Amino acid sequence: MKLPTPWSSRLIEKQFTHGLSESDQVKLSAILKDNHAHAATYQRYHDLEAALCQSPKPTLFAIERMERLIINQTLAGTTKASRRFVHVWLASSAALGTLAVLVFALLLPWQNKLDHQALPENARFSPVVINTRGQIVPRETGIGIRVFCVVAEDTVVKESIEPSYRDVLTFTYSNVAKDVAYLTLLGIQNKGDVRWYYPDYEGSRSISIERNVVDEPLGDGIKLSVNHEPGDLRIVALFSAEPLNKAMVEKAAKNMSPSQLTPLMGQRQDVLEHSVLIHVAEPMGEE
Structure with missing residues (x-):
């Protein structure tokens, strides 16, 4: 770079x-x-x-x-x-x-x-608190995502934290499933409002990912204050053998509530889905 x-x-x-x-x-x-x-x-x-x-x-x-x-x-x-x-x-x-x-x-x-920004070389990360009742577990164990919050260098890394609207999130993925080569990663807030991570807002389809990896960093930080707001946020990861069209995914997310436990892609057999529900808090000192 x-x-x-x-x-x-x-x-x-x-x-x-x-x-x-x-x-x-x-x-x-x-x-x-x-x-x-x-x-x-x-x-x-x-x-x-x-x-x-x-x-x-x-x-x-x-x-x-x-x-x-x-x-x-x-x-x-x-x-x-x-x-x-x-x-x-x-x-x-x-x-x-x-x-x-x-x-x-x-x-x-x-x-x-x-909203995408490069992470500093000395960045530290804390896992984000996941609502265990709001998780949609994939039907195969070979794929998944983890969500982390970027914390200050002198911060004591906790077991897990609730991110605020001013924080930066980053992700890792695991892929040891057969034939999976692409990932679509997005967030959903309110009633179907999509926040794009991978691809970003300019992309049109899934990104290619590595195979036979565990906790592989996606690299960028997502600055929540740019496109997000305080409240529930569902983060959806779609793993597939072929790239998915972003417009099709966005249409499927229309009117979907973050708390909804129905898989975004329904029962499609060609897509493995893992999604988690987190809460984005108001910054300290703000109402």
């Missing part, structure tokens, strides 16, 4: 201080898409800004950055007369409402992408 270069770091810093031109916005988008280290640097700036603004949601500064980008893209390639029309349109109240929708539509993919 490439480390952030001084040039790319300055570009990220400028995005959060003075703003970027349209061409630099395009460059930054490509950098963040292709390099997890750069994305992690961007995430740190994003977290600092959110902390200073006391808001976990897109801040006013983030919205203003996206507004500038939209306006620049709208004006690019237009004639002088049409630019005058665009400025008049942008000044209208209807345009501001439309612009707000566009801003959040553009912010959401970034937010979804940035």
Whole structure:
């Protein structure tokens, strides 16, 4: 994995201080898409800004950055007369409402992408408390997942902990089953709201996994505050010989409650399913 270069770091810093031109916005988008280290640097700036603004949601500064980008893209390639029309349109109240929708539509993919983050080399982990009555055990013992919470380096690792909304989760999987080569891992909250882990929000199908492994780390950390909320969370692992289509899985999860004990994929014989129910707590000091 490439480390952030001084040039790319300055570009990220400028995005959060003075703003970027349209061409630099395009460059930054490509950098963040292709390099997890750069994305992690961007995430740190994003977290600092959110902390200073006391808001976990897109801040006013983030919205203003996206507004500038939209306006620049709208004006690019237009004639002088049409630019005058665009400025008049942008000044209208209807345009501001439309612009707000566009801003959040553009912010959401970034937010979804940035819930995955690289784990530090010295990261420590505590197992997450599992609701034993909410577990769906696979019909074969050769597959399974475990859920861990990333804890501070100086933290005493407990037998198990309940994660909070501000924590980072990570996963391991075991696969000693015959012919299993793919994994789909997702979370379900509320009434069928899907949180994608593997594949991520940009992927379209299951990821390939190793065979004959036990407690194999999946690598990334999932930052709960980006796409999750406090409350029950069902984590579903689907093991299969062939990759599953994400849209099909999402359709199956529609209207499914986290506490529901019916297997997500029903009685499909070509899918081995293991799911656990955990609770995401409110952060300490917050109501």
